[in-house]
Amino acid sequence: MSQRQVLQGVMSLLRPLLLDVVPTIQQTAALALGRLANYNDDLAEAVVKGDILPQLVYSLAEQNRFYKKAAAFVLRAVGKHSPQLAQAIVDCGALDTLVICLEDFDPGVKEAAAWALGYIARHNAELSQAVVDAGAVPLLVLCIQEPEVALKRIAASALSDISKHSPELAQTVVDAGAIAHLAQMILNPDAKLKRQILSALSQIAKHSVDLAEMVVEAEIFPVVLTCLKDKDEYVKKNASTLIREIAKHTPELSQLIVNAGGVAAVIDCIGSCKGNIRLPGIMMLGYVAAHSENLAMAVIISKGVPQLSLCLSEEPEDHIKAAAAWALGQIGRHTPEHARAVAVTNTLPVLLSLYMSTESSEDLQVKSKKAIKSILQKCTYLPALEPFLYDAPPNILKHVVGQFSKVLPHDSKARRLFVTSGGLKKVQEIKAEPGSLLQEYINSINNCYPEEIVRYYSPGYSETLLQRVDSYQPLAN
């Protein structure tokens, strides 16, 4: 506590130095203020309360470039902590001066101004709107075209922060012609720049179908797929986020991505990462498969299902497992072919165990239950269904038995296999209330077999036989 008080005392000492005659002292004082405000949000509040901001804003308009950089650094440091502090900055009229700084010749000044604007716009939609109203967006788009890489990075990050809040803001960014420039820079070798560009494009594309189509029209495919092979993890993550946001809207966009070979690239990318980086890729596969059965079949033939089941089993975190379970459910729910493709990889027992385990979070349990249900309702691949007879809870058992009752009447080989594997025995042991759906299914299964076999496998048959032995009177010779 005393340290903070000391630091606040320093703040009141620094303030008069800002008005000093010597320019170097002013710049250094501003830099010191900026670093203090950067460290802690209490200090940032002290900067705001100490009425330093109006002075900074006033001199930002007039002084030389070093002072401008330092002052913009202070504004950035104050504005990054919370929306209230950013609002305080907007209220003292800093936005106009920052936008004027964006037109300065020196790239360092532009970078500092763009950084401050980006941090202000990050918090919520009203602040973003205020930044846009100050006329920052066309200047940011100009900044992106500058040769300095650091400036490009910051400008892209600022555009991404502006457009992430609402479709109107994203439309404003698009109207300034940002998409073409952002799309050009995907090929830039700098990894951090690529991160920001991909993040900006995905924030634009996520709001509506039109915006996603405009992003696609900038011919990012198949170039974006090369970003999925980048060394930098976050580039991969942002690239798969972008593809996910595009695929999510309509079947046509997903079809476009599939036709460009995006699904294979995403699956390879999932295979090469671990943890949270994989999450957007998994969700993308789920979205693509959810649209239609042809797309789900395309995901299956691109060898997506083994990869997803690997994710399901080896990831430690629940939300990633939930996403993988959801994606598998979307793939398997369309037709028996799809369900078979999912069941063949032995994912159903894993899903069942996740559903039954008490350690899984609620979200994971709900998603895995839905996935199991939707896959089971179409699954006709009996070898995968049989383990379910043994350890499934009653609400899932109902579906399993239902599937058996649908398949067995028509397939004699399956009937034989059912008997020899002990499935019929298990079915007889199931207790069901008479008149319930489960009982009907059991009856229809029993009707497929001759009575003797059914009686043979029904529980307690040995007792009845022995009773018959007891009550049998041997024929007296």
Place this chain on the structure above:
Amino acid sequence: MREAMATLARLQARSKAVGQQYYFRNSVVDVFRKKENDAAVKIQNWFRGCRVRAYIRHLHRAAIIVQKWWRSYLSRQHYQLVVKLAYYTMKMNLYNEMAVRIQRRWRGYKIRKYCFDYFYLKEYLRAVTETNDAIRDALEEFAEMKEREEKKAALEREEKKRDYQARKMHYLLSTKQIPGIYNSPFRKDPDPWELRLQKAKPLTHQRPRVKQKHSISLTSWLACTSNRSFPRSEILPPINRKQCQGPFRDIAEVLEQRYKPLEPTLREAEPINELKEAREDLRRQEWIRNVNDNMFLPFSSYHKNEKYVPSMHSSSKYGPNSYGCQRFRDENPKKWICPKEKETRSNMDHKNKGQVNTSLIFM
């Protein structure tokens, strides 16, 4: 006359009886009359009734005929409408049925040919697999290329580092007297570092080079450092080289021409924002030199924006000092203008001349 009187008396005697007889006979007749009257009334009653009833019957029949015709007219109209509606419904049903037949055929065809076209689906999935494989290969290649580039860059960096180290440590080179540390006599071959040290050029002490600005400043063209003044090629031509047989030009000439540096004209050599940079330069120098940054303004424009602030001397409450105002500039200059006519010049000259002459005479 007596007879008359006797008849009168006889009549008077009979008058009472006549009166009574008259009354009696009238009353008896009256009863009959009443009876007959009643009978007649009854008969008339009945007859009138019949007559009215016949009339009403007649009216009834007429009304029935009118209503019959009117109702038949209305019903016929209604019937026409019903028939029209039924006909229309029948036609529409027929059309619907025919349309259903067409749609049924078309939908079956469409589904079978386009939506559930199994072969098309299989083709599509095969095409997708092929694209996937192609993309996977391309991405693999891309990744490999990146790897190679990175490795190359890393190797180059290593090489540069080693080179720099060799140049720094060149004094460890072995001499004839003393074998260097890398050239131990017990070794068969010298250490690779030895060879590197042999190749390395010794480092000279250099001041840390200030990073050159790309822009050519104004003053540099005077220093004769541009290519125009001392044209030189970067690569020196090789010495002691045998002249190739044949009609070849002198190799030094050729190399000089081939590697001639760019000599832009003065117009190209100067940057396009020369003027701007010159101004910036000037501004920077002035900023270094000047004590006061405010621009010097001429007095007129300086005073235009400023409100006049009177000096303390003139604005004190004890009144302005009379020293500067009253002694030198008087308030009523008319005091000094005399009201009488001015003498004409010729008179004055004359007077003056006279005076001068007199003064001269006296001298």
